[in-house]
Amino acid sequence: MTETLPMVVPEPGLPERVTIYEVGARDGLQNEAALVPTEVKAEFVRRLLAAGLPVVEATSFVHPKWVPQLADAAELMTGLTAELGDTARALPVLVPNERGLDRALELGLRHVAVFASATETFAAKNLNRTLDSQFAMFEPTITRALDAGLDVRGYVSMCFGDPWEGSVPLEQVVTAGRRLLDLGCHQLSLGDTIGVATAGHVRALVAAFEAAGVDRSRLALHFHDTYGQALTNVHAGLQAGVTTYDASAGGLGGCPYAKSATGNLATEDLVWFLTGLGIEHGVDLRAVVGTSVWMASHLGRPSPSAVVRALAESPA
Known part of the structure; x- marks a missing residue:
């Protein structure tokens, strides 16, 4: 029996290649009620890398x-570095402040990220700061970080809506994002933290950044599937020319400070979607599915990813 894969039907005008920025090991696991053993996290990262994911935030x-x-x-990164060397040192890590950066520098890591808010309320709840x-x-x-030769990614949360403030004006999101870029972030990930984005909103926000002088090549999109719109929003992002998408293996994750935020866009669902459009991504779908099934066994529940459920039950 042939392996189950979508028929490839390219759509004119879309990017030829996309970078999948895997966040399952960080954004996915941070919201789990149970503590996942360090050795399981390390194996999770190793499996994600082996599946061909080009970026794995650890x-x-x-x-x-x-x-x-x-x-x-620190224990996780020390162990991965001892085993994988430069491959582990290239894995991005989130650093909320200078103390976090100190720990990353001590371990010789080369890619860090900071996490900002587009809204006043979430800045207070998540960072204990004003907007x-x-x-x-x-x-x-x-x-x-820049002086030490590190790359810095900037996340902006609540870009499409905030559970306390409601709709977030496009210009407010652009102002927050521009400030991170002006500080030196090389890439900006725009987060739909509670999953309320729709396709037109996505296109409008990307256009607003371009109107403010931010090239779309510096943007990434981070969708949650709370209302089942994540892949529709990816399609809108592709039409707008964005080529980096955050995703989480098995659809793990949410946000510990926004209870209405359900799972991230599943990596497998994104890979299936891109494969059907003929867009290169370099990821072994079966390997990621196997990894998510394996992780689900450790978490004690099935993956919410539709593609994981479908392929885990079908023969290769």
């Missing part, structure tokens, strides 16, 4: 009081 050097699920960040003062906190972290 963990976050956040204070364990706030995200106890990632309290083993404006969060950037003063990020500035020394980003400056020191």
